[in-house]
Amino acid sequence: xxxxVLHAIFTDDDILMQAVKALREKKxxxxxxxxxxxxxxxxxxxxxxxxxxxxTSFLYGLVGLAIATxxxxxxxxxxxxxxxxxxxSFSYIENMPAFVPIMFEMTVFFAAHLMxxxxxxxxxxxxxxxxxxxxxxxxxxxxxxxxSVNEMNVQAIAEVLHENGASEIKLIDNK
Amino acid sequence: MSHYESPIRKPLVTGDKSYHDVTLDVVRPVEGKxxxxxxxxxxxxxxxxxxxxxxxxxxxxxxxxxxxLNKTIGWAWDITNFVWWVGIGHAGTLxxxxxxxxxxxxxxxxxxxxEAMTIFSVVQAGLFPIIHMGRPWLAYWVLPIPNQxxxxxxxxxxxxxxxxxxxxxYLSVSLxxxxxxxxxxxxxxxxxxxxxxxxxxxxxxxxxxxxxxxxWQRFEEVSLVLAGLATPLVLSVHTIVSFxxxxxxxxxxxxxxFPPYFVAGAVFSGFAMVNTLLIIMRKVSNLENYxxxxxxxxxxxxxxxxxxxxxVAYITELFMAWYSGVEYExxxxxxxxxxxxxxxxxxxMFCNVVSPQVMWFPKIRRSIMFSFFIxxxxxxxxxxxxxxxxxxxxxxxxxxxxxxxxxxxxVDIGIFVGTIGFFFVLFLxxxxxxxxxxxxxxxxxxKSSGEKYKKIRAEKGDDAKLYDEPExxxxxxxxxxxxxxxxx
Numbered sequence: 267x268x269x270x271v272l273h274a275i276f277t278d279d280d281i282l283m284q285a286v287k288a289l290r291e292k293k294x295x296x297x298x299x300x301x302x303x304x305x306x307x308x309x310x311x312x313x314x315x316x317x318x319x320x321x322t323s324f325l326y327g328l329v330g331l332a333i334a335t336x337x338x339x340x341x342x343x344x345x346x347x348x349x350x351x352x353x354x355s356f357s358y359i360e361n362m363p364a365f366v367p368i369m370f371e372m373t374v375f376f377a378a379h380l381m382x383x384x385x386x387x388x389x390x391x392x393x394x395x396x397x398x399x400x401x402x403x404x405x406x407x408x409x410x411x412x413x414s415v416n417e418m419n420v421q422a423i424a425e426v427l428h429e430n431g432a433s434e435i436k437l438i439d440n441k
Numbered sequence: 442m443s444h445y446e447s448p449i450r451k452p453l454v455t456g457d458k459s460y461h462d463v464t465l466d467v468v469r470p471v472e473g474k475x476x477x478x479x480x481x482x483x484x485x486x487x488x489x490x491x492x493x494x495x496x497x498x499x500x501x502x503x504x505x506x507x508x509x510l511n512k513t514i515g516w517a518w519d520i521t522n523f524v525w526w527v528g529i530g531h532a533g534t535l536x537x538x539x540x541x542x543x544x545x546x547x548x549x550x551x552x553x554x555x556e557a558m559t560i561f562s563v564v565q566a567g568l569f570p571i572i573h574m575g576r577p578w579l580a581y582w583v584l585p586i587p588n589q590x591x592x593x594x595x596x597x598x599x600x601x602x603x604x605x606x607x608x609x610x611y612l613s614v615s616l617x618x619x620x621x622x623x624x625x626x627x628x629x630x631x632x633x634x635x636x637x638x639x640x641x642x643x644x645x646x647x648x649x650x651x652x653x654x655x656x657w658q659r660f661e662e663v664s665l666v667l668a669g670l671a672t673p674l675v676l677s678v679h680t681i682v683s684f685x686x687x688x689x690x691x692x693x694x695x696x697x698x699f700p701p702y703f704v705a706g707a708v709f710s711g712f713a714m715v716n717t718l719l720i721i722m723r724k725v726s727n728l729e730n731y732x733x734x735x736x737x738x739x740x741x742x743x744x745x746x747x748x749x750x751x752x753v754a755y756i757t758e759l760f761m762a763w764y765s766g767v768e769y770e771x772x773x774x775x776x777x778x779x780x781x782x783x784x785x786x787x788x789x790m791f792c793n794v795v796s797p798q799v800m801w802f803p804k805i806r807r808s809i810m811f812s813f814f815i816x817x818x819x820x821x822x823x824x825x826x827x828x829x830x831x832x833x834x835x836x837x838x839x840x841x842x843x844x845x846x847x848x849x850x851x852v853d854i855g856i857f858v859g860t861i862g863f864f865f866v867l868f869l870x871x872x873x874x875x876x877x878x879x880x881x882x883x884x885x886x887x888k889s890s891g892e893k894y895k896k897i898r899a900e901k902g903d904d905a906k907l908y909d910e911p912e913x914x915x916x917x918x919x920x921x922x923x924x925x926x927x928x929x
Contacts, residue, residue, distance in 0.1 A: 346594055398651040
């Protein structure tokens with residue numbers, strides 16, 4: 267049997283937050299909330315774990331720094347050392363001050379781009395990806411909450427949503 | 442209370458705007474038709490661009506000899522224009538990144554256009570070194586790639602190569618920062634579109650953005666980290682541009698003050714260009730409620746402060762030239778102020794140091810006409826700054842027999858005018874097809890900084906409800922529905 271979900275529409279972020287808190291208090295879990303803009307504190311109220319994208323960015327930055335160091339050491343010191351402007355290239359550390367700008371730029375380049383790519387992949391964002399918000403109004407001014415229900419709790423959950431200001435509630439087959 | 446903001450702060454969204462009103466106001470220029478003045482300005486910009494394109498083709502086919510350069514002045518308008526455009530490109534990242542880190546809510550109405558301006562102006566800047574190479578199809582030689590000439594690598598000791606890395610990192614990071622912020626707004630246009638073609642296009646541009654709570658959590662984290670990365674990046678870019686000069690031994694270039702001086706000048710000219718563009722755009726696209734006098738005033742204050750920093754830098758340079766005791770250095774600055782290019786020097790001084798000081802008067806910095814006028818003056822002044830630094834230092838070199846003057850040819854002028862045209866072509870197309878205000882972010886500050894909600898709090902107290910009670914239908918019997926529908 268296909269599982270079912272309730273779709274509740276809210277007209278305001280404050281009402282939405284009340285409803286989220288009320289549901290969480292009663293230990294119902296919320297599948298998803300679709301919002302037109304970032305609602306402050308919603309992720310905490312829903313009990314979402316903190317994102318680790320910032321940590322990945324730091325690691326990507328280290329990769330960029332390592333690649334920059336390796337690249338310039340290979341090109342300027344090992345493969346073809348040259349005496350440029352009376353500054354011989356005997357060791358990386360002696361020439362390092364000249365390499366700092368590019369070590370920095372590559373760190374930023376890797377940290378920024380790989381983090382954004384990670385974000386796009388984790389959130390499934392890419393060209394030709396079909397949008398998955400169930401109601402087009404959720405990119406305008408409405409908030410849609412999706413909750414898994416079963417025969418036993420559907421009415422109880424619907425009542426909580428109704429009491430807390432959901433303007434529309436629908437029962438839908440979960441795809 | 443969670444939306445509380447001190448009532449002493451001026452509203453950032455005026456008019457009684459609701460969330461839906463924000464959507465309508467932002468989408469109107471995209472869904473509506475272009476008016477006559479848009480077509481007029483676009484045609485002029487396009488003609489200028491095509492003229493510039495012609496001059497570029499002429500330069501590449503004939504050679505750099507078509508420019509006004511000579512044996513003494515090997516760098517003139519090309520590098521002047523390059524530095525000018527890169528400098529203008531600094532305000533976008535400053536607004537979107539630095540002001541985000543400082544939690545300045547007023548950035549939200551202007552960051553989208555400022556970032557667009559950044560990207561379009563860095564594109565203009567990038568053209569100049571590529572044209573100046575003479576063989577632009579070999580531009581990829583600046584990249585460290587293995588090649589058929591043995592181990593002929595690029596020189597990582599050279600500031601010009603640092604520039605390649607800095608500017609390409611800056612352009613690409615600004616682009617993803619901009620695009621990531623655009624996703625929810627493209628999604629808004631996509632979900633409103635009625636014509637299938639538009640829906641399809643905006644669907645592709647929006648990358649399937651759905652606005653899940655987790656997506657927003659990641660979105661905010663990514664924005665914050667990108668801001669943290671872009672802040673040192675934007676400072677590094679103009680620092681490295683200034684190294685192109687500062688690491689040489691030309692009097693007037695060889696100074697340690699260049700990096701902070703260039704960065705301040707870049708922010709200065711960038712904000713001026715943002716003011717120029719937004720003062721027109723708020724009028725043409727009816728966005729006066731979002732880009733308010735308060736926004737313009739705050740930008741004017743930034744212009745005034747950075748203009749003063751630039752002024753201090755000019756005077757420090759003069760002092761250091763005298764104090765150093767180096768006669769070449771002393772002569773370079775004496776020549777700038779009193780030599781044959783005195784008019785360029787004093788135009789620069791007047792436009793950059795004197796003119797922004799009028800912003801001390803609240804009446805002037807709150808006047809749209811004055812702000813617009815000063816923003817143009819500042820942009821002219823900043824072009825002269827780069828011209829003065831570059832040409833006056835070169836035209837009197839170490840050998841008096843080589844002393845000469847520079848005069849641009851029609852090709853120099855044509856390419857410069859062409860880049861202005863290209864810039865405006867891009868910006869005008871952007872203003873009709875992109876959401877020019879980061880509407881999702883504006884909605885997130887609407888309750889704290891919108892005039893409507895500030896009024897409610899002023900009337901009913903800080904704990905007042907900031908929403909209308911929703912209209913609800915009676916609750917149906919879902920238990921019954923649950924079984925009846927499961928057969929389908």
